[in-house]
Amino acid sequence: MKFLALLTFFTALYKCSDIEDEFEGEAEQPLQKLQITAKGIFPRNPFGNLVSGEKTDMLIGFDNQSAEPVSVLGVRGSFHSPENQNHVLSNLTFSRVEALLLPNSQTTVKYTFMPEIGEQDVRFIATAFIAGGKAEEIQQITVYDDVIKIVESTSGFDFQMAFLYLMGCVILGFTFVSLKSTYMPQIVKQEKVERKPQAPTTLDTDWLPTELQRKKEKVRGRKA
Secondary structure (H helix, E strand, O other), X not given: OHHHHHHHHHHHHHHHHHHHHXXXXXXXXOOOOOOEEEEEEOOOOOXXXXXXXXXXXXXXXXXXXXXXXXXXXXXXXXXXXXXXXXXXXXXXXXXXXXXXXXXXXXXXXXXXEOOOOOOEEEEEEEEEEEXXXXXXXXXXXXXXXXXXXXXXXXXXXXXXXXXHXXXXXXXXXXXXXXXXXXXXXXXXXXXXXXXXXXXXXXXOOOOOOHHHHHHHHHHHHHHO
């Protein structure tokens, strides 16, 4: 059984050599539909916001529910207008995967691409190419079809943001100083001045007339 699966896998890879040219036009309906389901997710971008100009990884889970081995040959994505799916904005390069799915088994593959269409809302469609069954026909299966948002990348050091941050710090500092001087006045401590007792002064009577000096001496004598 494993030998037949490997033989199927390498046969599908040989047919995959011209797969990009084969699916440029409208694909024909296969005679035997393979019982396989697939779904793609963005592990690093769970909300569907992709950065323009940066590599993006999509994980695609495959579930082979048929009794025959199925080969996953590759994945290709494309960007479309959100209003009109037939309006293609950009096609991504076909990426080979080369994974083998045994009957009733699951596997996960990674599809890496780089969106370069500028900031806008787009419809992203990812298609996987598989081969299997008795006829070994190559078929397409949609693994992702939803509207996502492409955003521009931000540089590590933004001078505009740094200037705004600096201005904000300056304004905040002036506001703090103003509030502090208004509502928290500084308390100035007044130094206590100690008063020293003054020595008694003697009255200088030399400048008084002689008669007054004699009268004052008589008064002192009486008090004594």
